[in-house]
Amino acid sequence: MEWTDETIARLRDLWSQGLSTAEIGRQLSITKNAVVGKAHRLGLPPRPSPIRNRKVQDGEAGTTEAIPRRKSPSRAKAAEPAAVDLLVDKNAGPSRAPANVAEKAAEKPAPVRKAPSLVPEAAQPAPPVTSVSRSLPPAAKEPVAARREPAVAPRPEPRVAPAPRPAMPPRFSTAGIDRPTRRGPSCCWPIGDPGTPGFHFCGATPLPGKPYCAEHAAIAYVKIRDRRD
DNA sequence: CCCTGATTCGC
DNA sequence: GCGAATCAGG
Numbered sequence A: 001m002e003w004t005d006e007t008i009a010r011l012r013d014l015w016s017q018g019l020s021t022a023e024i025g026r027q028l029s030i031t032k033n034a035v036v037g038k039a040h041r042l043g044l045p046p047r048p049s050p051i052r053n054r055k056v057q058d059g060e061a062g063t064t065e066a067i068p069r070r071k072s073p074s075r076a077k078a079a080e081p082a083a084v085d086l087l088v089d090k091n092a093g094p095s096r097a098p099a100n101v102a103e104k105a106a107e108k109p110a111p112v113r114k115a116p117s118l119v120p121e122a123a124q125p126a127p128p129v130t131s132v133s134r135s136l137p138p139a140a141k142e143p144v145a146a147r148r149e150p151a152v153a154p155r156p157e158p159r160v161a162p163a164p165r166p167a168m169p170p171r172f173s174t175a176g177i178d179r180p181t182r183r184g185p186s187c188c189w190p191i192g193d194p195g196t197p198g199f200h201f202c203g204a205t206p207l208p209g210k211p212y213c214a215e216h217a218a219i220a221y222v223k224i225r226d227r228r229d
Numbered sequence B: 001c002c003c004t005g006a007t008t009c010g011c
Numbered sequence C: 001g002c003g004a005a006t007c008a009g010g
Helices: A005-016 A021-028 A032-042 A075-079 A214-220
Strands: none
Touching: A005 A021, A005 A032, A021 A032
């Protein structure tokens, strides 16, 4: 897999949007393993995983026991088929990674969950697709948020300090991200990195039935082939 | 069974 | 660094 800047950007975007690893993988035409692996290497914020138990920082530290790191994945079978007896005998634990529970953690002050305005239902938008398949990325639709139509100018401010960026309260906030000027559907192709100040979405008029504009749809749907229909 | 994400480890 | 294989919880 060639992780170009663009693919990484897409991965990060989709990841931050809360899509499942498998879904991201499908959209990127890679396996979920690749997605997870890369995401991990990129240090992307781990999303709530089903088996996320791992004793966060409990007081297990007392003794160097317990927490059998999990049986050596069958991989180990080929790794040390012979020299097993002398180490497996003394300790049921693995030969590596003795213990390190309270080590990595507390790194995400702003655990941005799913942005309500951006990803209402991240899972399966199920758009009316035809030739393409059904696994389209969730369109960044915010019709509810911006459906109000002010009758008068909402900006009575004459000319004082506009103060576009009075402050930067939240690390990640959809409020800071540009919002399509119009209500209608807009291309949700990410420009820049999510979470960074300049991040925004394309905003152009998307193709009918697609979350991206023509330009970005061409990139997004380069090759949709694999699926397990 | 299916799904999910995490981890390990050969390459 | 990459990702298949595997693990493991729901």
